[in-house]
Amino acid sequence: MPPQQGEGQGCADSEVDVPSSRLFTWEEIRLRNGQEDPSRERWLAIDRKVYDITRFHKRHPGGSRVICGYAGQDATDPFIAFHIDKTLVKKHMKQLMIGELAPDQPSFEPSKNKLLVEDFRELRSTVEKMGLLKPNPLYFLVILLHILLLDAAGWFVLWYFGTSVTTFIIATTLLLISQSQSGWLQHDLGHLSVFSHPKYNHLVHEFVMCHLKGLSANWWSLHHSQHHAKPNCFQKDPDLEMHPRVFSLGKPLSEELGRQKKKYMPYNHQHKYFFITMPLIVVPWFKMFSIYFVFQRKLWRELAWSVTYFIRIFITFVPLLGVNVVLGQLFLLIILESILFTWISQLNHIPMHIDYDGNMDWFSTQLLATCNVNQSFFNDWVTGHLNFQIEHHLFPTMPRHNFWKVAPLVKSFCAKHGIEYKSKPLFSGFADII
Structure with a gap:
């Protein structure tokens, strides 16, 4: 999402790898959109990796609403479009990763x-x-x-x-x-x-x-x-x-x-x-x-x-x-x-x-x-x-x-x-x- 206040700001500096053994389906991701109930979990996918932004979205350098707009969706292309230093940002994103798409799941949302x-x-x-x-x-x-x-x-x-x-x-x-x-x-x-x-x-x-x-x-x-x-x-x-x-x-x-x-x-x-x-x-x-x-x-x-x-x-x-x-x-x-x-x-x-x-x-x-x-x-x-x-x-x-x-x-x-x-x-x- 757009890091308009500076690439990497608002993320913890931890470089600890998060286990990615948990596998998810697009349907599971779609349900975590936070629209019906703002207090519910918010997930999104980037390059087949699944991230939990439930707590992070309020600290997102580009603003809470801009990243929440992709909750429950694939955010790969907007992520690529807005971030200049993707390597740095992905390093900070490790702590948010909770798993990845299951092998039988397509890389793109079925509707696309x-x-x-x-x-x-x-x-x-x-x-x-x-x-x-x-x-x-x-x-x-x-x-x-x-x-x-x-x-x-x-x-x-x-x-x-x-x-x-x-x-x-x-x-x-x-x-x-x-x-x-x-x-x-x-x-x-x-x-x-x-x-x-x-x-x-x-x-x-x-x-x-x-x-x-x-x-x-x-x-x-x-x-x-x-x-x-x-x-x-x-x-x-x-x-x-x-x-x-x-x-x-x-x-x-x-x-x-x-x-x-x-x-x-x-x-x-x-x-x-x-x-x-x-x-x-x-x-x-x-x-x-x-x-x-x-x-x-x-x-x-x-x-x-x-x-x-x-x-x-x-x-x-x-x-x-x-x-x-x-x-x-x-x-x-x-x-x-x-x-x-x-x-x-x-x-x-x-x-x-x-x-x-x-x-x-x-x-x-x-x-x-x-x-x-x-x-x-x-x-x-x-x-x-x-x-x-x-x-x-x-x-x-x-x-x-x-x-x-x-x-x-x-x-x-x-x-x-x-x-x-x-x-x-x-x-x-x-x-x-x-």
Whole structure:
């Protein structure tokens, strides 16, 4: 599961081998999912080994919910997808192992397409051999420098040309682009795709997320890991839980609410008020829960970094604009970024399949929940290369500069297995949200 707080953290350092003489069936594993009764045992399988995560899941570095999402299931492919140093993590996992699958049990869950799973693991191996999972830190340094340049330009316009409505609009636009691009860069860092060592990703992630954006890096990592583990799955993808009383995403939930006659949910009219409500609340919601998370977890270093964000803004802009105007500008930036972020991030997911967890294989889970936006220099830049959402979800630790290289391989894979590979123009994606 995603080790977003650092590979190996939260596990005991014991290297004692755990006996694996106990043999289990898939049916026994499936019953230990913790869904009917949270106090029951939670098991999962990785590479035919069976692990008891009943006590460990609360200490899981990637968050409890993300690993519990695979309780009762085969977690081999998500484990491979999210962990950079698998050898280190497996060493810590020894104490959790309680046995393995019986010899008469298949390596894959009976409900899954064996050929598809095997072919995808072969594709994953090919990707690794091609070096497509190796980052180029120089590329990301250029991304960071262009963000800092945009941020400085926003201040320079007001300082050099004076404060007027025109310069205020130009400065705010530059700052908005800087904030948006910072969001995509922190996303790269949160996925451990900028540096080869997780530690450096975490350190720079705090700088970008906390100092450049005033948000919690740890909160984002835990939240976003759950989304990637089970995208577009009710009760497992937190992106579907932000607005249960305002929006109903996906046909199954809408029909379910309709049968329950939930009068407070005007889901049949949501396309009329989406434009006014949804884009305006996302980033403010992030800010609110980020602050709550920092104090709840006592992340004082993140708090200090976040405070420097506001100190920097006030020192540079208050002498030019005054306190009231700066506060208004900050509020305006939050709202504008929320609109921009919502439309760009959701066009890859909201129009796609949304349902309860069907325990499908990794490849099918990601392809049903994601789609791409056609490649162009502008689309790549404005979306932080998340127009390659399919490739990003299949290989979450892959650095963004390699998405275009792996895309032809994924297309061929889809064609071989008769799976639709969806890619559309940017504005068609916006229309599909509606």
